[in-house]
Amino acid sequence: METIRKCTLDDVPQIAELSRLWADEAVTFAYPASNAEKISKRLGDYFWVAERKDRIVGYTHGVIQTSQYPIFPLNSRFLEIYEVYVHPDYRGDRIGSQLVDRMIAEAESNGITHAFVGSSNLDWQRTVGFYERHGFKMWYVQMYR
Secondary structure (H helix, E strand, O other): OOEEEEOOHHHHHHHHHHHHHHHHHOOEOOOOOOOHHHHHHHOOOOEEEEEEOOEEEEEEEEEEEEOOOOOOOOOOEEEEEEEEEEOHHHOOOOHHHHHHHHHHHHHHHOOOOEEEEOOOEOOHHHHHHHHHOOOOOOOOOOOOO
């Protein structure tokens, strides 16, 4: 069983390791920062880790933004989820879902009622399905060739 908790400075080396692993998987166009210094600067209320047997096996990071998007009331605050990553050996155990649910619950406890996420994951259909199961709706699509 894993524990979902806020990320601490002591967790940063393991987060950096997971970020490098994510980049090595080459499953996204945008790569997370694997630099411990950059990760350390992101720590706060919306940086959560999944820990199993003293090992960080996943993490999520987001920030509170002020809306300029037409989908939310102007100047309202919302949670923007930037990263959700689970070590390949632990996928399928609902760890990603637990991380997202916990971060959204934290935002809601602080009066934040909206959330936003974008993804450049190459397996976008699966990513969309994941977020739809968490109540997200499609706003727009960007494509390239």
